[in-house]
Amino acid sequence: MSALIYHESKLDPANAIHDHVLPSGLGWMHEIKAGQTFRIVDLEGNQAVDTLFYNAHDRADRYSLQDTIRAQGNIYLTTGSSLLSSEGSVLLTIVADTCGRHDTLGGACAAESNQVRYAIEKKHMHNCRDTFLLTIAESAGGYTKRDVTHNINFFMNVPVTPEGKLTFADGVSDKGRYVEMRAEMDVVCLISNCPQLNNPCNAYNPTPVRLLIWD
């Protein structure tokens, strides 16, 4: 496993059963059934997409950061990565990726962590945890804050050094890059299209992304 295994998809967006442009600052929650394929397109480049997955039939069985990276022995997600759940199931497999180095350690921005990282006065700035909480509050699934666990950040670049340092660096993504994954079981996907302006995760310019699902 390395940071990027470049692999293009053969799927045609014209055949997608779901095709939706999600502006920055908004959330999306949608079921993806076993066997369906899900693609996130970074339309304008270097947009962080905070993403969570749940077993559609048991939300306590959800994407697990530490189990996923330990099982593959690598902190970056790319083609071939299996997204593992807290019960050890494979939720999705990444089948195509034109960006690489998708982040697993950075988590979601939040009002309170923004106060720590930037300034006490920045509590009001829009953030992913707010989007997650609002999206689940408006969904029918009975999700609560306990279900908002450590998310993936597609297209975000968070390098780690052998000495144990970690930074939020300029993204390696670009206009039109995408990541595509196949659902291995019925899952629910929860996304916050990140609005963060205080670090380079969105190149200081949060932009829309395109979400597609194929049968």
Add this chain to the structure above:
Amino acid sequence: MWSYVLKRHHILRLTDLQGGANVGTMLYNRDHFLERLNLPDTLKAQHTAKLTTGFVLYSDMGRLLCSIVADSCGWHDPLSGHSNRKLLEQKYGPSRYQEARNDFYRNAHDQFLIELGKWGLGKPDLVANVNFFSKVTVNEQGSMQFVPNNSRPGDYVELRAEMNVLVILNTCPHPMDPNPAYQPRPVALMVYPSPPVAGDDECRTSCEENVRGSILTDALFR
């Protein structure tokens, strides 16, 4: 496995008695369990992928749960998570109480759920855990490597509670430990009141982020 309420400004010292121990640990605000350890917030606020003296453990509400006020070991692992039943079976073979009695192989996932259950918490309350005394490095390509012999006999780490903290921990082997035998190592636990926390305390001032985090934490106790 063990759970304990570490009161604010008390110190929990973990001592690795034989070397090679691993202490899987999760933390919660005792006064409000919904506030819990958040390792991504911890790592990004302090720009680190390892934990040692001078670093703090952040909750998901921008507050300090614990500061690492002393550490003779030098590296504790926030990345690798914890063992589960399937992993133990693959590594060490089957082991049931029926045959092994109290020597049956215990996995960390079950241990966490048992201790959490004593406080009315469950699967949705599992968080990314710290593995004290263990070291896992990451190379330029992102590959994770377990580094043996990180912790020596007598090595210790001290956690000072900055709020009232529910500590949930167990001494199951690290999930990447290459030892072909299941051999959890003993750890001594000691709790004592902290000396007064100075204005220029190392952890609270080690970076601007921790200064702000300390302000937000102190606000709970005014």
